Amino acid sequence: xxxxxxxxxxxxxxxxxxxxxxxxxxxxxxxxxxxxxxxxxxxxxxxxxxxxxxxxxxxxxxxxxxxxxxxxxxxxxxxxxxxxxxxxxxxxxxxxxxxxxxxxxxxxxxxxxxxxxxxxxxxxxxxxxxxxxxxxxxxxxxxxxxxxxxxxxxxxxxxxxxxxxxxxxxxxxxxxxxxxxxxxxxxxxxxxxxxxxxxxxxxxxxxxxxxxxxxxxxxxxxxxxxxxxxxxxxxxxxxxxxxxxxxxxxxxxxxxxxxxxxxxxxxxxxxxxxxxxxxxxxxxxxxxxxxxxxxxxxxxxxxxxxxxxxxxxxxxxxxxxxxxxxxxxxxxxxxxxxxxxxxxxxxxxxxxxxxxxx
Amino acid sequence: xxxxxxxxxxxxxxxxxxxxxxxxxxxxxxxxxxxxxxxxxxxxxxxxxxxxxxxxxxxxxxxxxxxxxxxxxxxxxxxxxxxxxxxxxxxxxxxx
Numbered sequence: 001x002x003x004x005x006x007x008x009x010x011x012x013x014x015x016x017x018x019x020x021x022x023x024x025x026x027x028x029x030x031x032x033x034x035x036x037x038x039x040x041x042x043x044x045x046x047x048x049x050x051x052x053x054x055x056x057x058x059x060x061x062x063x064x065x066x067x068x069x070x071x072x073x074x075x076x077x078x079x080x081x082x083x084x085x086x087x088x089x090x091x092x093x094x095x096x097x098x099x100x101x102x103x104x105x106x107x108x109x110x111x112x113x114x115x116x117x118x119x120x121x122x123x124x125x126x127x128x129x130x131x132x133x134x135x136x137x138x139x140x141x142x143x144x145x146x147x148x149x150x151x152x153x154x155x156x157x158x159x160x161x162x163x164x165x166x167x168x169x170x171x172x173x174x175x176x177x178x179x180x181x182x183x184x185x186x187x188x189x190x191x192x193x194x195x196x197x198x199x200x201x202x203x204x205x206x207x208x209x210x211x212x213x214x215x216x217x218x219x220x221x222x223x224x225x226x227x228x229x230x231x232x233x234x235x236x237x238x239x240x241x242x243x244x245x246x247x248x249x250x251x252x253x254x255x256x257x258x259x260x261x262x263x264x265x266x267x268x269x270x271x272x273x274x275x276x277x278x279x280x281x282x283x284x285x286x287x288x289x290x291x292x293x294x295x296x297x298x299x300x301x302x303x304x305x306x307x308x309x310x311x312x313x314x315x316x317x318x319x320x321x322x323x324x325x326x327x328x329x330x331x332x333x334x335x336x337x338x339x340x341x342x343x344x345x346x347x348x349x350x351x352x353x354x355x356x357x358x
Numbered sequence: 359x360x361x362x363x364x365x366x367x368x369x370x371x372x373x374x375x376x377x378x379x380x381x382x383x384x385x386x387x388x389x390x391x392x393x394x395x396x397x398x399x400x401x402x403x404x405x406x407x408x409x410x411x412x413x414x415x416x417x418x419x420x421x422x423x424x425x426x427x428x429x430x431x432x433x434x435x436x437x438x439x440x441x442x443x444x445x446x447x448x449x450x451x452x453x454x
Contacts, residue, residue, distance in 0.1 A: 006385055008397065054385035056397045082381060084392040109377050109394045148377030148394050176450065177394060220450075222395075 003280050004241060004289060006054025010083075011061055011246040011257060012046065014071065018064040018355075019092050020126040022115060024154055024189040024196060025355040027063065028260050033357065036250040040070040042270065044077050046247055049275035051081040055245070059086045059111075063249070066093040072101045079106030086111060088152075091138030092131050099141050110142050111179070113152045117165040121158065127354055139173040150177035150222075155206060156196035157345070163209040171219060178219060180210060182226035186258040186313050188355050195352050197345040203229050228338050232303065233310025233326035240288035240312060245279060253278045255285055258313040262287070262322050288312050288323070295323055297331040365454070366444045368418030368436075373411055375453040380408045391451060404442055411452070417443060 016031040038046070047058065058078050065071055066089055078085040086109045087102065114135055115125040122132040142149045151170045155163065163180060170178040182203070185193050198206070203226065210223045227234050237244045237256045246254040251270040254260065260267065265287060268278040279285055287293065291304050298309040309315075310326025318327045319334045327334035366372070374380070379392050380400075389405035390397045400408070410420045421439050425432045446452045 052385075054383070056381070056383060056390065056392065057395070059395075084379075084381075084397065086395060108392070111395070146376055148375075150394060 004285075007050075007245040007279060008055065008243045009057045009059065009245075010046075010050045010055045011059050011244070012043065012065075012074075013061050013063065013246065013248050013257070014043065014065045014068045014074070015249050016063040017067045018062055018090065019067075020064070020090050020115075020128050020131065021354040021356055022125050022127075022154070022188075023192040023352040023354050024125075024156065024183045026184070026187065026189075026257050027355065028187055028258070029191070029358070030260075031063075031355075031357050032249045037068075038247075038249065038251045038270070040073060042251060043070070043074050046251075046270055046275065047074065047077050047081055047083065049270075050245070051083055053276050053279060055083065057084040057086060059088055061088040064090055064093060066098070072098075072105045075102055075107050076105035084108050089113070089138075090126070090131070091135045091142075092128065094134075094138040094141065096141055099145055099147075103145050103147060107147060109148045109150070111150045111152050112139055112142065112175075113154070114166070114169070115154070116159045117162050117169050121162070124158070124352075136173070139175070143174040148177075149173075149175045150179055151175045152179045152181065154181050154183055155198075156183045157198045157202065158196070160198050160202045160206050163206050164213070167209075167213045167219065167221075176220060177222065179222040179224070180206070181222075181224035182206070184224075184226070185228065186317065187261075188353070190317055191353050192350075193341060194344070195350040197228060197341060198226065199345055200229060200342065227311075227314075227326075227328045228342050230328055231330040233307050233314075233328045235307045236311035236314075236326070239290075239308040241279070241285040242289065242308075245275070253282075253284075255288075256313065259284070261313055261316060263316075293323060295325070297329075298325050301331070366417060366440060366447060368416060368421065370417045370454055371413065371415070372417065372443055372447065372452045372454060373413035375450055378451045380405065391446075393451060403438060407439055407442055408446075 015037055016027050017034060075085050085107050087107055088111045091112045116122040119132045153166045183189050183196050210221060214221055241255045246257050252267045253270060265284050268282045268284060294309055298304050310328055312322045315324040315326050316322035318337050325332040327338050377394050381390055381392050383390050389400050391400055421436045424435050
């Protein structure tokens with residue numbers, strides 16, 4: 001038996017605690033509490049095992065990873081292991097001494113999130129007063145430190161018209177890269193789909209805004225489209241258990257950050273098994289790995305090794321079965337559900353449900 | 359005579375831009391370039407060329423050293439080196 005190829009990147013969700021409460025947060029609906037979090041030694045071991053397994057880049061994420069007092073120490077562990085370290089942060093807890101310590105510890109890159117370009121828009125999504133000014137200050141500090149910075153904007157119906165201003169802000173703050181990511185509709189995002197999903201016209205306008213900015217040059221742009229408007233699914237995570245591994249605050253190991261909704265399977269934890277055992281041999285990681293698990297229409301599809309059947313979590317959330325073809329695919333018998341969601345998206349405003357502990 | 363692409367001449371001194379580095383992937387036994395939120399594999403003569411970048415020696419010095427090392431015509435080596443280095447400079451992986 002040959003082993004699966006090793007993962008390239010590790011998403012280390014150090015904590016689910018966060019000063020913001022964005023209604024599209026990628027964390028699960030059941031947020032993990034501080035008392036359940038791995039300690040420093042636990043994370044150190046995860047990083048060591050990840051490097052041995054073949055991980056090249058570690059993304060320190062959350063929640064807000066800067067809520068963890070041991071972040072600098074963990075960045076320094078990553079640096080010693082030759083792991084490329086990326087900090088995914090809201091920036092609201094970042095100050096000069098913290099940044100200097102992270103820089104000294106060898107942090108390679110920072111992805112700084114913005115909820116909007118206007119204070120009102122940002123506060124409506126993030127729910128934290130004064131956050132925008134703190135983020136702008138964080139961006140200027142990062143720029144001055146020389147650590148490469150990507151600005152991340154999650155876009156949705158309420159802010160999608162302001163993409164040109166998002167690029168202008170990125171240029172003003174001296175970011176070399178910008179990510180414009182349409183909201184992905186899992187977990188909190190799915191809960192708020194009625195309020196967030198843009199219309200087709202809005203999507204087309206956003207794509208045009210990205211193309212116009214690309215034509216100007218000088219800014220590297222990542223653009224993530226909402227797959228609800230597509231006819232074929234995205235190759236979610238580059239294939240289940242193929243490139244990516246996620247460790248949650250409590251040490252659960254997942255093929256993607258939304259995978260905890262998959263029913264009837266044990267979620268492996270670094271407290272009970274090694275990362276290598278989990279990656280290579282756990283039922284969860286082997287559940288949808290490769291193509292053998294696929295039913296029709298995926299099984300006989302010529303694209304099966306390009307899109308890997310799309311997203312399991314989306315198939316589960318919208319069709320009730322994780323092994324079904326992602327309903328974004330026009331060949332899925334459930335594709336009508338996605339089309340209906342798109343058609344209803346421009347109709348009426350809905351209340352936002354903010355991310356919080358339940 | 360090999361013509362250097364715009365921006366890069368034999369006297370240019372290049373190094374990796376912040377947030378980028380050359381790394382040997384010990385698990386897969388490959389050479390990769392680490393970059394913000396991605397890593398890409400480099401093959402052939404590229405890893406050896408990039409290993410010469412120390413932020414001190416000029417592109418010309420490196421071409422000369424590789425010419426001595428591989429006893430190939432200088433022009434051939436220069437063409438390879440300049441093509442690689444200018445591509446990576448355009449991508450902001452390297453800077454002057």
